[in-house]
Amino acid sequence: MNPVHIEQLNQWHEEDKHQQIVDALLTILEKDRDYETNNRLGRAYNNLGLYEEALHHFELIAEAGQPDPLWHYRVGFALYHLKRYEDAVKALRNADQLNAGDQHTESLLKWSLQKAEKQQREQRRIEAKRKAALESHGTAANQVLLANMPLTDFWEESEYARNSYQSEPPMDDLVISIEEELGYKLPASYITLMKQQNGGIPKNACFPTEEATSWAEDHIAISGIMGIGREKSYSLCGDLGSTFMIEEWGYPDIGVVICDCPSAGHDVVMLDYRACGRDGEPEVIHVDQEDDYEITFLADNFEAFISGLVNEEEYDTSEEDKHAALDKVAHGKFSPLLEELCAAITDVEQLEQKIRRICTQIVEEKGHFSFHADELSYVMYDVQFWLYTKSYPDTSREQYLTIYEKMITFGGEFSLGGYAPSFITDWLDRRLQEGRIVQDNGCLHATNLFVDEVVQQLQSA
Known part of the structure; x- marks a missing residue:
């Protein structure tokens, strides 16, 4: 590469002008790109969040990159952000062996190991739930009806809750219509709760977690529970409801957003149908946009989630x-x-x-x-x-x-x-x-x- 050209590329990198780096380097024919060119292209694509493209260019120089710890680190960086955590661990371990003690490598390796372990637990849980659902033929899905939970003092009364969340209790034809629009069968326990009050703000709005999220080390908080309907902003099919959060905010299309959170859109609570299918009993998960839509398991079903809510006073900091x-x-x-x-x-x-x-x-x-x-x-x-x-x-x-x-x-x-x-x-x-x-x-x-x-x-x- 021309030294002046390299100086320009370095300047663009410092100025976060990564698209200009890509545009400049793509003018070089692929057959004429050397190790340095492809490495810089991969780094620029990483910085643009285009991790598949980054991996493509790193793979073109894989053989030459084996002794280069920076090449392994950049590959690991791309794999981490693609949520391929086990592969990221392998790449980052290679980088660490070639250049022991690098702080960036050690930190990303630590995070990758944690994410890989969490991902493995999630896969095992989903597989076990799928197996149980097949064995039970779905017979238990309609048995969860909040029978053991008093609901008379469940909801917080406020004008904001009435205006933004609460609708009239849903009739059966509305439930069917909403389910068809969302593409998922809603849990019987959720429908039971909504027929008692259709959306609102619960008095107990925190749920304990074993893992930290962007909200707190040991719990998540919800702002409200979305009702069944289209009329209110925070109803399942309202203008700030489940479809909006998935289509506009990029939340994973694996179920239904049922709770918004105090972060103003940066985390939500969802019904997760990956293990049970669209007609089964979904798990309840927390999805954290601040951490690349990280998923944290909360409860086996909606009833367990509602029963597990605690008052914020337990976490008052x-x-x-x-x-x-x-x-x-x-x-x-x-x-x-x-x-x-x-x-x-x-x-x-x-x-x-x-x-x-x-x-x-x-x-x-x-x-x-x-x-x-x-x-x-x-x-x-x-x-x-x-x-x-x-x-x-x-x-x-x-x-x-x-x-x-x-x-x-x-x-x-x-x-x-x-x-x-x-x-x-x-x-x-x-x-x-x-x-x-x-x-x-x-x-x-x-x-x-x-x-x-x-x-x-x-x-x-």
């Missing part, structure tokens, strides 16, 4: 969480991008401290560090937009929505750790409708009046 969040916003290191943007500003003195003060107010009000659709969150959306477009004025909507998460959401110690993109698009649409942000030749700009408002907000913080 609110004071500790608030203290940690306050420490984060007071002392956490800004992301490289946020540091760069703040350094370019001369309009506001002590800008970093003022940003931290606004975020401290957010934590004081909510008890945690998160941006939603409230007034202070909108202030922070405004601040981030002003900071970014001041340094990068020729920014399109698509570019901004892509770069947004690198400022505060996932950028560094001073970060939210997650977000729902709809909050950002809703904020941007609102500012465009208000005329505070305008779009000119495909680029977004804050009006002078809006800039003055943002600067005044910061100066008064």
Whole structure:
């Protein structure tokens, strides 16, 4: 390769311009690509999340890559993200043997071993359940009817629950219609519960787990249980229901989403029909989008799940969480991008401290560090937009929505750790409708009046 070309590729890699690397290297005919070219192509595809394509290019140089620990690591990286954990373990062990003590290899190998073990347990459980279902010929499926569980004090009463979740108890023809639309027979115990109250927020909203998830080390939490219907947003076939979560959020098409969670879409609880078939008694699982849709087994059936719910007071760490969040916003290191943007500003003195003060107010009000659709969150959306477009004025909507998460959401110690993109698009649409942000030749700009408002907000913080 031309040294200048390599220098350009290295620069693009540092700038996360991986598609440009791919485009440049694909101009070289496949027969003319050497080891370095295919290795860089594979790495770029890995960074784009195109792991099958990455493996293809690594396989082209497999023989030459055997003594190269970096080649084995990159292969293991792709296999890990394809959920081929046992194969990933083999590749990463080779990398570790060739270059012992590498921190990245050791960490990914540890995670791969944990995931492989979990995947094996899941496969054994599913196989056992399939065998049991075949032997019983499905005779037990309709016997689970919450007979031993008192339901009189199960639901939380609130206007939000009535407006977003709760519908009239379903008639049999509606149940059949919903089942046909979803393609799955709903558990008898779930139908029984919905005929008592069709959707809502349970008083006990936590479920213990033996494994950690993105929510907690020892439990998951649900926001509500979806009812049988189409009318309410959080009903099975509502606009934020099961089909929406599978088609729009990418959750696995292995069953029915029955519970949303406090993460605003980043994890859900599902009925899992892989072991029992579409007409059998499904297991209940937690699916974690934050961990590449990681599946964690919760209960053998819906009744066991409902019976196992416990009150959040058993896991109340609110004071500790608030203290940690306050420490984060007071002392956490800004992301490289946020540091760069703040350094370019001369309009506001002590800008970093003022940003931290606004975020401290957010934590004081909510008890945690998160941006939603409230007034202070909108202030922070405004601040981030002003900071970014001041340094990068020729920014399109698509570019901004892509770069947004690198400022505060996932950028560094001073970060939210997650977000729902709809909050950002809703904020941007609102500012465009208000005329505070305008779009000119495909680029977004804050009006002078809006800039003055943002600067005044910061100066008064």
